[in-house]
Structure formats: C-alpha cells, structure tokens
Amino acid sequence: MKRLFPVFVLCFFLTTVSAFGQMLDRSDTRVQTTFSPGAGWQVLGTVRPKSVTEITAGQNWTLGCETLDRDYIFWDTYKEYVAPLGIRRIRLQAGWAKTEKKKGVYDFAWLDEIINDALARGLEIWLETDYGNPIYPGGGDWDLGAGFPVSEEGLAAWDRWVEALATRYKGKVRDFAMWNEPDSKKSERIALFNIRTAEIILRVNPDARIGALSLASNNPMKVKECLDVFEREGKMHLFTWLIYHGYALNPDTSYQRVSKLQEIVDSYPHKLKLWQGENGCPSEMAHKFALSNHPWSELTQAKWDARRMLGDLGHDVVSSVFTICDFDHTGREINRKGLLKINDKRSLAKVKMAYYTVQNIASLFDLTLERQKEYAASVSDENVTWFAFRDSEKKQDVLVFWDGTQIPSESNEARKTTWTLENAQIAEPVLVDVVTGRIYNIPDKNIQRDGNKLTLTEIPVYDAPLVITDRSRVLSQK
Secondary structure, three states: OOOOOOOOOOOOOOOOEEEEEEOOOOOOOOOOOOOOOOOOOEEEEEEOOOOOOOOOOOOOOEEOOHHHHHHHOHHHHHHHHHHHHHHHEEEEOHHHHHHOEOEEEOOOHHHHHHHHHHOOOOOEEEEEEEOOOOOOOOOOOOOOOOOOOOOOOHHHHHHHHHHHHHHOOOOOOEEEEOOOOOOOOOOOHHOOOHHHHHHHHHHHHHEEEHHHHHOOOOOOOHHHHHHHHHOOOOOOOHOOOOEEEEOOOOHHHHHHHHHHHHHHHHOOOOOOEEEEEEEEOOOOOOOOOOOOOOOHHHHHHHHHHHHHHHHHHOOOOOEEOOOOOEOOOOOOOOEEEOOEEEEEEOEEEEOOHHHHHHHHHHOOOOOOOEEEOOEEEEOOOEEEEEEEEOOOOOOOEEEEEEEEOOOOOOOOOOEEEEEOOOOOOOOEEEEEEOOOOEEOOHHHHHHEEEEEEEEEEEEEOOOOOOEEHHHHHHHHHO
C-alpha cells in the first residue's frame, strides 16, 4: 500500500530536512524516468531509504570520500549526505603531505575532524596510505600518479608517518588500503612497498585488515606478478583483500577479467577476497579521467552505478562507489562522478539521480542475502544478466536482472521475457525498478503456479537492474 503522510507531518518532516541543510527528496516520486512495465502494472509504493543507523546487517558496499587530503573537496561540503545514503564504510585518503608539512611535525587535526565526525555518524573508516611528501628529497609527490618514496631519507620518513598514522587511529580504524593506483611501477616494487607498509600497520595494530595493491587496472598478469612476490617473501598473510579498480564504458564487460582474478587468488594457499576499490561514472561528458569522451547523463550514471554494484555483488566482490561528491581536481577539471553535484568545492548544486539509486540498493541488499549459485531459474532471453539471492532470515528470494550487453543508454524501453523459477520462495511477486525505487504489482494474469514451479510472463527487461521479490520484503519496512 502506498504510504500517505498527513499534511502537518509532511511539513514537519520537510522543515527538519531543511534544518540539516539537506536537499534530499524523501517523496515517493523523488526519481522519475520514462520506464514503464506496461499497462495494468500498478505502482504500490517506493523503496524506503535507510540511513546507516537503521541498517544492522553487514554490507557489501563502500562509499568513496576521496581527495580530502588534497583539498579538492571538503568534508563539510557533503557530510550531511553520507549517513542517509545508507552505506556504512567510507574510503578516506590519509594524506602524508597534508599531515607533515614540516619535517618531523605531524598535524593530524584535519583528519581527526573527519574521522571523529564520521564515527559519530555511525560510519566506518577505510583508510588509504598515500601519497608521497616532497619536503623530503626522494620522498615522492603528493598527488595521483606520484612516485613512491625512493631515497633512504624519504623511505625512513614514510615508515615513521605510517607508524604514527596506525598508532593515532588504533581503535578507530581497522581497515587500511595501500598506495592508490601505483600501476606504472614495476610489480616487484609495488609488492615490496605494500609489504613494507603493511608490516608497520600490523606491528602497531595486529587486528588491522589490509587491502593489497589498489591497482588502477584489473590486469590479471600484473596482479599475478605482485602476488608471486608476496608468496616468495612469505608475506601473503599480511593481506585480507586484493583491491583493483578497472573502469569500462559497459560495466558488465569487466567480469571476464574479474573471473580471471578470482582464479589467480584461488591458486594461492592464503586466499584473498576481491575488492573493487574504485568505480563510478560521470553524470555528464568529461574530457579527463576514466570514462571520458562519452555523452553521459544523470540517467546513464545511475544505470551504470547500479549495474556495477549489483554485478559486483553477483560475483562475490566487495564493491566501492566512486564517489559521494564531485570534486575539483585542480589543474584538470571537476570530476563529475559524484552522487552529489557541486557548484564549487564549498557548495552543492543538487542531489543527482544516482544518489537515490545507490540509496535504493543499500536499502534492498545487505548480507542477510546469500547468493544462490545453483538457483533453478531460466529466462526466455539469453541476453539477460541475472543473479539470485535468498534472505537467510525471512527465507525469501530476491532475483535481480538487466540487459548488460550495451553501454547504459538514454532509452528506458523494455522488452518482455518469461521466467521459470523451479523452487522460488516468493509468495506474492512484485517488481522493483532499482533506478527509481518504484515498486509494481505483477498482474495476476502474468503469474502461474504449478506445484513449486513459478512462471512469470511478460516481465520487462531493460538496461538497468530490476528486482523480483516478495511484496512483504519491500512494502513492510518500518
């Protein structure tokens, strides 16, 4: 049943939102597109977003809050929008050069403020150790693409900073990542620098969990070369995850390489878990950075982000959303991969469609859902990507699917398919459009049961994720 709010409640609610300085739309019509499942499909409601304080189960998601270490954006610009998105763990970059501007003097005040505020909001921190520091000869540089420290003095200073970082945030930060996107360096050097850094962190904080490599690509050969060094040195156990990025215009085309990465990590005695550490899509044409020179829009960004998140979930990969907010990469251009659009570093212009789409996914998919690798289902269209999950508590199924054959498009035209589910745990099937969050009934004429077999006909498929699940799962949320 669609939720209706008394006028006085709505007015109070909107006033509360305004008091927080947010531009969030909580209405059922917050996202509208031209997608339609067809005549006779009644709108039952809209997915209710959940803040991080309402989500008690584990999650597969991480949210990017990057470049604060270089002042390309500021925490205060967007901090009120992080917890309402519903993703608990955030990625921060620790910023050696911003912390140590005078040799031997550490000023962590800027990072303290962010971490303490994030923890107070119910968030968890994933802290990345980068970049270099030019106050030391051979200490590396402070921005993306910077070289590792190479001099004896620079490396010793790096070691001291990493130790100070791990010491300061012990008890506040458990998860760490290595230097961001070092791909241009030789694999041997990347691996040894990872080992050097990880050993310092774990000496200070034995409970820390560390993600290795943080490669810009998902190149299987590069990964194997690095892992061979870990294995040769007897240091594979230092790491919990293997982190890669790997952008593609069609997000679905990445998974052939991801499957190869999984084969590689499974070939070693100490098995690392794959973590897609940075992926996102611009909301307009860009001329620099990943996925440039393509006519993106807010709609295609939302579709792209949804397909990446749910594709990662379907491949058992931890998934990161890049990024919460646009940022102004000085000397390049504004990177428009944010879920929030900026006017400038200090002010927001709007909440993008993708924010609400990611919010829907965070609300619908947590780790109470177990992937069903052998789920007995068939679909009449071979070009449909699909994954099945079962709620381990409610014993209800969640089927998510889309057409992943092409780059996300401006068209929302859907074609019809027939699904046969042999043992579906779905008492009253409904359809959810992930982009808009809209929940539709499936007409009785499209539902056929034969014992334990459920057949659903005239089910739409388009180039963004749709979900079939039980009505009570998405409409009984309190």
